[in-house]
Amino acid sequence: MNNKFAKRTQNLKPSEVREILKVTERPEVISFAGGLPAPELFPIEEIKKACIEVLNDKGQSALQYSTTEGYVPLREAICGRMKNLGIEASIDNVIVTTGSQQALDLSGKLFIDEGDTIICESPTYLAAINAFKAYMPKFQEVAMDEEGMIMEELEKTLIDNPNAKFIYTIPDFQNPTGRTMSLSRRKKLVELANQYNIVIIEDNPYGEVRFAGEKLPPVKHFDTEGRVIYLSTFSKIFAPGLRLGWICADKEFIDKYVPFKQNIDLHSDIFAQMITAKYMELFDIEAHIEKIREVYRHRRELMIKCIKEEFPENIKYTLPDGGLFIWVQLPDNVDASELFVKALENNVVFVSGQSFFPNGNYKNAFRLNYSNMPDERIVEGIKRLAEVIKEYKN
Amino acid sequence: MNNKFAKRTQNLKPSEVREILKVTERPEVISFAGGLPAPELFPIEEIKKACIEVLNDKGQSALQYSTTEGYVPLREAICGRMKNLGIEASIDNVIVTTGSQQALDLSGKLFIDEGDTIICESPTYLAAINAFKAYMPKFQEVAMDEEGMIMEELEKTLIDNPNAKFIYTIPDFQNPTGRTMSLSRRKKLVELANQYNIVIIEDNPYGEVRFAGEKLPPVKHFDTEGRVIYLSTFSKIFAPGLRLGWICADKEFIDKYVPFKQNIDLHSDIFAQMITAKYMELFDIEAHIEKIREVYRHRRELMIKCIKEEFPENIKYTLPDGGLFIWVQLPDNVDASELFVKALENNVVFVSGQSFFPNGNYKNAFRLNYSNMPDERIVEGIKRLAEVIKEYKN
Structure with missing residues (x-):
């Protein structure tokens, strides 16, 4: 009955976000993928x-x-x-x-x-x-x-x-x-x-x-x-x-x-x-938002520190002043979706960059989320990711 | 900037349902228009x-x-x-x-x-x-x-x-x-x-x-x-x-x-x-639904009784076994949307039939809701509506 569907269904595929949410349900996976707030801060x-x-x-x-x-x-x-x-x-x-x-x-x-x-x-x-x-x-x-x-x-x-x-x-x-x-x-x-x-x-x-x-x-x-x-x-x-x-x-x-x-x-x-x-x-939502800012500031700084220490020098990354995400740019020859497969094997995930380009013409980048993970998982996750990146290059 | 909108906006108009919800906010109006459940039954x-x-x-x-x-x-x-x-x-x-x-x-x-x-x-x-x-x-x-x-x-x-x-x-x-x-x-x-x-x-x-x-x-x-x-x-x-x-x-x-x-x-x-x-x-949702049924059965019976007593004989109506609505069919020469204007002046409302025909080619009917109104308002509302119908005919 495929002919019954509207044309717009043809370029429809389960989006990465949804697949990400499924992966993150496995407790052994350290996920820098979703854009999830820190649940421990919910009032x-x-x-x-x-x-x-x-x-x-x-x-x-x-x-x-x-x-x-x-x-x-x-x-x-x-x-x-x-x-x-x-x-x-x-x-x-x-x-x-x-x-x-x-x-x-x-x-x-x-x-x-x-x-x-x-x-x-x-x-x-x-x-x-x-x-x-x-x-x-x-x-x-x-x-x-x-x-x-x-x-x-x-x-x-x-x-x-x-x-x-x-x-x-x-x-x-x-x-x-x-x-x-x-x-x-x-x-x-x-x-x-x-x-x-x-x-x-x-x-x-x-x-x-x-x-x-x-x-x-x-x-x-x-x-x-x-x-x-x-x-x-x-x-x-x-x-x-x-x-x-x-x-x-x-x-x-x-x-x-x-x-x-x-x-x-x-x-x-x-x-x-x-x-x-x-x-x-x-209640005072401003005070609540201030708490969120403090936690995210800390996590962002920790993640950047770990990236600096662990990632190869030719990897570039953004330094956000707010929000939830860091964007990592890899050398031209690296395909982030291939890297994703290796990373998942190593129980750490991100979202590969290609998903963020509507015309799909860019492969060597990925997005990291820092808002959703406690300190020890940020440290461990970036370490695992660095290993995967270093291995990929060889 | 009208040329900026998509074609689908051209046949877009604020629907009657929304306008109805606004009208029903006025306490003097008896509304048989919306499809609202009886709020006093909410658990x-x-x-x-x-x-x-x-x-x-x-x-x-x-x-x-x-x-x-x-x-x-x-x-x-x-x-x-x-x-x-x-x-x-x-x-x-x-x-x-x-x-x-x-x-x-x-x-x-x-x-x-x-x-x-x-x-x-x-x-x-x-x-x-x-x-x-x-x-x-x-x-x-x-x-x-x-x-x-x-x-x-x-x-x-x-x-x-x-x-x-x-x-x-x-x-x-x-x-x-x-x-x-x-x-x-x-x-x-x-x-x-x-x-x-x-x-x-x-x-x-x-x-x-x-x-x-x-x-x-x-x-x-x-x-x-x-x-x-x-x-x-x-x-x-x-x-x-x-x-x-x-x-x-x-x-x-x-x-x-x-x-x-x-x-x-x-x-x-x-x-x-x-x-x-x-x-x-x-909790027992089945018992809760049974309460809803009892109240709606009573209101439906009361509304039908009032319609029988008050409406002219040439008005037809359905006898639902459930749900929230009665459909009233008027003589061929009556336009329900004209009737609506008169009814609103008399502080009682329904939804005119035309809205329920996608191609819009039917005028002499309207929908009554009985689930949302207490007894005395059903009695009073049907009385007002009957007056409006009788006047319209003359």
């Missing part, structure tokens, strides 16, 4: 209090159908967080999504017709690639350096692709590279988008997890024409299991996102939304 | 106990990222429920979805290319129409009578549309008509699907809420070739706010649903999944 007792209070005070509403846009007190709290980042927004500019993954799918649905061009960093977040791929676009990748997307390259791409639908960017501690777009490039990005009349989708799941360097305003802060659609999530600052993210955008966009959101799940879990809002009302 | 104290136990025993897993397919103990419990309905399934045949609305979106994504034909009952569930519409199919509607979809009509449609992608059906207490497909037609439906080699999507959100008549096996019970994809939900038997539904299908289909599900929200709220599984472990 379980506080969430329990929030649950009880929500069920005691508003149990019926917490369990009933609700509105597509999301729970008003949560959207108000989101507006407050946005304001702290330098973005003025009212609740009419915010919808709650089922994780920011849903915001990616909705963005594909809203903008992409088959064959349309979309522009992204090279490399970029693999689950964004997969979400967009379902709508069958062409990807134009823009090269990056240590300051993020290279604006001269972006302008060339915009000139060559005048009908491109949007620019997708992760300016803060990018997934997979850990790189941060510089202040001047943020401003330039908005200028170019204005000049070439294109939408920017700014995906910022990690921005609040900055543990070094100077805080930078989001790209949307510089948006004067309402063309930046800002996506974020509670997954990295609270609890990913609850699947709560948000879209903050001009009302013109929100009015189109909402009916699509309604078509795909009516609304996000209202109990989870009320728990999250109640948690922020009862 | 709030039991859910509180389940929350506490989940957070005490498995707090970290409940808040962390999880697998796309869903929480294994919940999938096992779903298999048990399926078995009670006469469907043999293992957890490899089940994925948990973010409400069964997500299962509808995923089904559109999996099967529909622009211009493809899909077959459905006439009328059919409006949120399914909207979910599918995003993938731009043609709808072929098949007429119904009191026994559900008319099989002779279906066969004609299958002959005329040999490349149709699937038959979408709600055999039990259909939304919007409240009608139930007879046993012989269930068997015939599977026979025809086998003969014409087409997939059946059986949507069964209300099947367990039968309060009269004889229990019938689902269409999938008669499926010998793995071509029936069965959708259901916890929304009507537990709590819609948690957004948990499921797909039960042949592994060939599940293997394609899973990566799409991953692309649209990674996984459904794992805390909600664990709460639901824990609730079923600690």
Whole structure:
């Protein structure tokens, strides 16, 4: 019955992320693969209090159908967080999504017709690639350096692709590279988008997890024409299991996102939304995020120290100021997916770089996650990985 | 920037369901519009106990990222429920979805290319129409009578549309008509699907809420070739706010649903999944469903009694054996959407029939919900509605 499926199923394959989650279930494997937060930091007792209070005070509403846009007190709290980042927004500019993954799918649905061009960093977040791929676009990748997307390259791409639908960017501690777009490039990005009349989708799941360097305003802060659609999530600052993210955008966009959101799940879990809002009302989420930053700073420093000590000198790697990931660049002749097989045999895993290039044309890099592993496993895992790299070279 | 949006946005409009939810927030309005369960039946104290136990025993897993397919103990419990309905399934045949609305979106994504034909009952569930519409199919509607979809009509449609992608059906207490497909037609439906080699999507959100008549096996019970994809939900038997539904299908289909599900929200709220599984472990959900049936039986009988007493004699209506809805057929010259405006002025609302016809060619009917309103509001609401109908005729 294969002829019955839609065309978009043809380039569908179980993504690496899912396969990764399966591998990490084996206790002997040290996984630097997923983008999982440190579970020991989840505020379980506080969430329990929030649950009880929500069920005691508003149990019926917490369990009933609700509105597509999301729970008003949560959207108000989101507006407050946005304001702290330098973005003025009212609740009419915010919808709650089922994780920011849903915001990616909705963005594909809203903008992409088959064959349309979309522009992204090279490399970029693999689950964004997969979400967009379902709508069958062409990807134009823009090269990056240590300051993020290279604006001269972006302008060339915009000139060559005048009908491109949007620019997708992760300016803060990018997934997979850990790189941060510089202040001047943020401003330039908005200028170019204005000049070439294109939408920017700014995906910022990690921005609040900055543990070094100077805080930078989001790209949307510089948006004067309402063309930046800002996506974020509670997954990295609270609890990913609850699947709560948000879209903050001009009302013109929100009015189109909402009916699509309604078509795909009516609304996000209202109990989870009320728990999250109640948690922020009862407890100090800023203090909680500060704890996350401290732990991730420590783990990032430990992992970099181990890499410096253990990896061969010709291996390059990024030095993130926040977020969850380090990007490792191997010599040209190394294929990271071959290395992955060897690494798995040695009970240590990463995500090979190729998955992060929508056009698949890059092999000698991989992504390391440092947020999810305790010290001794970071030390041991990098040692194992170094062995595999050294063996591969011979 | 309108030219930037995808084509599929062109027939996008805020659906009536969402507008309905907004109207029902006004306390003076008696709403027979939404498909909301009776919130006073939600087992709030039991859910509180389940929350506490989940957070005490498995707090970290409940808040962390999880697998796309869903929480294994919940999938096992779903298999048990399926078995009670006469469907043999293992957890490899089940994925948990973010409400069964997500299962509808995923089904559109999996099967529909622009211009493809899909077959459905006439009328059919409006949120399914909207979910599918995003993938731009043609709808072929098949007429119904009191026994559900008319099989002779279906066969004609299958002959005329040999490349149709699937038959979408709600055999039990259909939304919007409240009608139930007879046993012989269930068997015939599977026979025809086998003969014409087409997939059946059986949507069964209300099947367990039968309060009269004889229990019938689902269409999938008669499926010998793995071509029936069965959708259901916890929304009507537990709590819609948690957004948990499921797909039960042949592994060939599940293997394609899973990566799409991953692309649209990674996984459904794992805390909600664990709460639901824990609730079923600690408490007797069958006893809870029996309570729901009793209340809905009473409300349905009361509403029918009021309709009999108040409505003009030339108004026809269905007599559902379960579920949440009564379908009211007006004389040919009455436009239900005009009636809606008058009804709203009189602070009573329904959903006009036109929304349930994908090709929009039917005006003189509307849907009434009886599950969500206490007795005195049913009595008062039907009285108000009868006044509006009588006035309209003059």
